[in-house]
Structure formats: structure tokens, C-alpha cells
Amino acid sequence: MKARILFVEDDPNVGAATKKRLEEVGYEVRHCTDGLMAWEEFQHRTFDICLLDVMIPKKGGTPEKDNGFELARQIRKRNDVIPILFITAKSMVEDKIAGFKTGADDYITKPINLQELVLRIEVFLKRTKNMVQASQAAKPSQYVIGKLVFDYNDLRLHDQIQQKSVTLTQKEADLLRYLCDNANKALKREDILFNVWGKDDYFLGRSMDVFITKLRKYFKSDPDIRLETLHGVGFRFNVPHAPNVSTSLP
Numbered sequence: 001m002k003a004r005i006l007f008v009e010d011d012p013n014v015g016a017a018t019k020k021r022l023e024e025v026g027y028e029v030r031h032c033t034d035g036l037m038a039w040e041e042f043q044h045r046t047f048d049i050c051l052l053d054v055m056i057p058k059k060g061g062t063p064e065k066d067n068g069f070e071l072a073r074q075i076r077k078r079n080d081v082i083p084i085l086f087i088t089a090k091s092m093v094e095d096k097i098a099g100f101k102t103g104a105d106d107y108i109t110k111p112i113n114l115q116e117l118v119l120r121i122e123v124f125l126k127r128t129k130n131m132v133q134a135s136q137a138a139k140p141s142q143y144v145i146g147k148l149v150f151d152y153n154d155l156r157l158h159d160q161i162q163q164k165s166v167t168l169t170q171k172e173a174d175l176l177r178y179l180c181d182n183a184n185k186a187l188k189r190e191d192i193l194f195n196v197w198g199k200d201d202y203f204l205g206r207s208m209d210v211f212i213t214k215l216r217k218y219f220k221s222d223p224d225i226r227l228e229t230l231h232g233v234g235f236r237f238n239v240p241h242a243p244n245v246s247t248s249l250p
Contacts, residue, residue, distance in 0.1 A: 002028040003125055006047040008038045008068065009087070010056045014112075021114045027121075034058060035071045042075055043190070046198040047082065048125055050075060051117075052104075054088035054095065069102045076103030078194070083124035087112060143180045143243035146222040150243070152177050159221050166218055171196070175211050179227070179237040189234040 005022060009015035010033045019031045030045065032038035035058040042050075054068040072084050086099050089110045096107055105124060108117055141153045149158045155173050158165045168176065174196050179187075189205060197204045212227060212235065219225040226238040 002026060003048040003121070004028045004030070004046065005121070006030055006032070006038060006042055006045075006050045006052075008032045008035070008051065008056055008071065009053045010034060011053075014110075018112060018114070018117075022118070025118055035068070038071055039074055042078070048128070049083045049085065049121055051085050051087055051121075054086055054099070069098060072099070072102040072104055081128060083128055085120060085124065087117075139177070139181070143177075145180065145239055145243045146225045148219070148222060148225070150176060150180065157218055162221060172211055172214060175208070176215060179215075179235075180243040183237050183239050183243055186230055186236050187234045192234060 003026075005027050007015070007019060007022070007029050009018065009031065012033070015031050015033065019029045022029045030041055030047070032041055033056075035056050038052075038056075050072075052068045052072060056068050056071070058070070068086060068088075072086075075082065075084060080103075083106075084102075084104045086104050086107045087110065088095070088099075088107060099107060106120060108120060139152075141151065143150045143152075147159060147161050149160060150156075150173075151158070152173050155168045155170065156165050157168055157176070175192070178192065178196050189208070193204055193208060197208070216227050219227065224240050228236045228238055230236055
């Protein structure tokens with residue numbers, strides 16, 4: 001699968017040329033010319049890395065420059081893993097420090113050397129992939145949820161009282177694992193969609209509601225487990241105690 005790049009550059013000529021070269025070497029590039037457009041794209045699509053020009057307008061057509069730092073802060077609040085690389089004509093130490101404080105991972109100065117840019121992108125993509133794999137490996141695969149035992153690797157939800165098991169789909173298991181890892185917390189709809197489906201849009205939201213309904217049916221045998229709807233916010237997975245890690249599944 002092609003790595004997906006969010007590329008923000010308000011100069012149409014530089015933007016078009018850089019986008020073309022990056023696509024030629026195999027990336028999927030979404031080019032935005034202002035901060036507002038880029039933030040909308042980030043909220044509704046999944047990206048692997050962000051390339052942000054420092055001096056960009058926040059809204060198309062407005063003269064004031066949002067210098068990219070605020071966009072980086074917004075992105076970092078939503079995703080603390082995705083690499084953020086600033087592309088800038090500025091080389092002052094103060095500007096670099098300001099960028100790193102927003103959560104940026106690195107800088108590259110203009111004029112852009114495409115070979116250097118591609119090499120840096122590859123380094124950060126590899127690093128992020130390793131971090132995600134390590135994070136997934138560190139998560140438990142089995143959880144005790146009240147009277148139920150959930151085995152993520154086997155896609156199985158077992159009722160210890162009735163001695164019955166349900167086989168889950170992969171997406172049901174992904175959703176349940178996220179709920180277990182965030183039990184008894186108010187979870188926003190958009191955060192669930194980003195973490196389980198990879199992006200937030202209307203149709204995926206409708207799909208999530210179907211999966212929520214399915215999980216509620218699985219929890220009916222234990223009245224202490226409730227998947228509560230928080231109107232205007234999202235959901236809360238209410239359990240008497242945070243799910244414990246199980247050492248074995250019957």
C-alpha cells in the first residue's frame with residue numbers, strides 16, 4: 001500500500017512540482033494550500049506523514065499567515081504518533097525551536113532537495129511503523145470483562161457462567177479491544193472512528209453504530225456491563241472494574 005502524505009504548501013508552483021515528484025516515487029499525496037483545508041483533510045482521511053510549510057494562510061484567500069505551527073498543534077492533539085516534517089524557507093534557530101515545541105519531528109529548508117526529502121520521509125515512516133508494531137505487541141490479548149472473557153487473537157467472547165462462546169468479526173474485536181483499553185471513560189465518536197476505522201466520516205459512523213448494537217447484544221448476559229450512549233459526545237463502556245488481563249481462556 002502507498003504511504004499517504006498530507007502536504008501543505010500555499011505556493012501553487014512549488015506545491016504542484018513537489019506533489020508530482022513525490023507521486024513519481026510512489027507516494028499518495030494530498031496537496032492543500034491553506035491550514036483550514038489541511039485540517040479538514042486530516043479529520044476525514046488517514047495519513048502516514050505530514051509535510052507542512054511554515055508560512056501558510058489559515059483560510060483560502062485570507063492574507064494573514066498561520067505559519068503552520070497552529071496546524072501542527074491541532075494535528076498533534078489528535079495524533080501523537082504521526083510524523084510531522086516542516087518544509088520552510090526559514091532557518092533561524094528560534095523558528096526551529098518553535099516548531100519542535102508544537103510537536104514537529106524535523107525540518108527541511110527550501111529550496112527542497114527531493115532526494116533528501118524522500119530519504120527523510122522513509123526514515124520517519126519506518127520509525128512510526130516500528131513504534132505502532134511495538135505498541136500493538138505490548139497490548140494484552142485477553143481481557144476479563146465481568147463474567148465474560150474476551151480473547152482478541154482468537155476473536156472469541158466467552159461467557160464463563162453459561163459456558164458459551166461467540167466468534168467475533170475482526171472489526172468487532174478491534175472495537176471491543178479499544179473499549180476495553182478505555183473502559184469507564186467518555187469516548188468521542190470521532191476518536192473511536194479514528195482509532196478503530198482510521199478516519200471519521202458519516203458512512204463509517206453509521207457502520208460503527210451497527211457494531212455498537214452487535215456488541216450490546218453480546219453483553220446482555222451480564223447486566224453489569226453497559227455500553228452507554230452519551231448524546232452529542234459518543235459512548236462510555238461501563239464495567240464494574242477496568243477489564244483485567246486473563247491468563248487463560250476456557
